[in-house]
Amino acid sequence: MISRTLLILAGLWCTAALAQQAPDSTSSQPQVKVNLLNVCTPSAEEQKEIAAAFARIPKQPLFSDDFEISHGVSTLTDAPNFLQPGPGTHVAGEPSVARYVRIRREFSVQALFASVQYSFSDDGQTMVETLVLHVRDPKDLIQVSMDDSASAIGSAANMVAANTPVNRVRLERFGKSSVALARCSASQNGPAPDQNVYEPLFRGASEVLTNYRRLLGVGRIVPAELAQIPGASTNPDTKPKSAKAKAQKK
Numbered sequence: 008m009i010s011r012t013l014l015i016l017a018g019l020w021c022t023a024a025l026a027q028q029a030p031d032s033t034s035s036q037p038q039v040k041v042n043l044l045n046v047c048t049p050s051a052e053e054q055k056e057i058a059a060a061f062a063r064i065p066k067q068p069l070f071s072d073d074f075e076i077s078h079g080v081s082t083l084t085d086a087p088n089f090l091q092p093g094p095g096t097h098v099a100g101e102p103s104v105a106r107y108v109r110i111r112r113e114f115s116v117q118a119l120f121a122s123v124q125y126s127f128s129d130d131g132q133t134m135v136e137t138l139v140l141h142v143r144d145p146k147d148l149i150q151v152s153m154d155d156s157a158s159a160i161g162s163a164a165n166m167v168a169a170n171t172p173v174n175r176v177r178l179e180r181f182g183k184s185s186v187a188l189a190r191c192s193a194s195q196n197g198p199a200p201d202q203n204v205y206e207p208l209f210r211g212a213s214e215v216l217t218n219y220r221r222l223l224g225v226g227r228i229v230p231a232e233l234a235q236i237p238g239a240s241t242n243p244d245t246k247p248k249s250a251k252a253k254a255q256k257k
Contacts, residue, residue, distance in 0.1 A: 047191035047200045056186050060151045060178055061211045063119050064140060066218060075111040078232040080104060105130035108232040110223050123219060127229045133158045134166045138216050149179040153212045164230045167220060173212035
């Protein structure tokens, strides 16, 4: 009887030991953390962060002599994440070709920001302006970005002269999730949210972009740089028709 009891106890001990050594299938799986940005209705604390970042952007910066101006053509296989299609918007499955211009200047003496970059992009259907300010010594804030878009302007010269208002703002933070604010429209899940409380932030971002358009000479540089891109006078999305198609028309 005693030997049988010892045998049972030994078996239980071995089972417990094996259970401790066996890898936990749940803990061995990599943990995935997903941060969802509330871009339509950021919290009061996030609004304060956005306003504080705007307040630190210099209105009359001192630029160094170094600068960069570039232009080119880029093929986009996915829609930019800052463009939120509205109801009834058709997003083409084919890659779109966009002409772009970039202007970059360095700040010579600034406590917070080290450089500013302006980008203009035109894919033949939508024109997008983006302004990004990079922090010199990132500790909490890394960069501040803002952009606008329009689809019925007509030309790049009209777009940059129209002072199109900003429709999206984003703060990239060090070791934390980003803070973002965007214009939100109605969707299938419900009506458009009430964003009246965020109007001062949208207005502040638009003032920053308007000021840096002037400081960077965007109205003069962008049309001139786009004109240097081969085929700039044609729609970049327009595909040449085949000889067979032309013959059929005749």
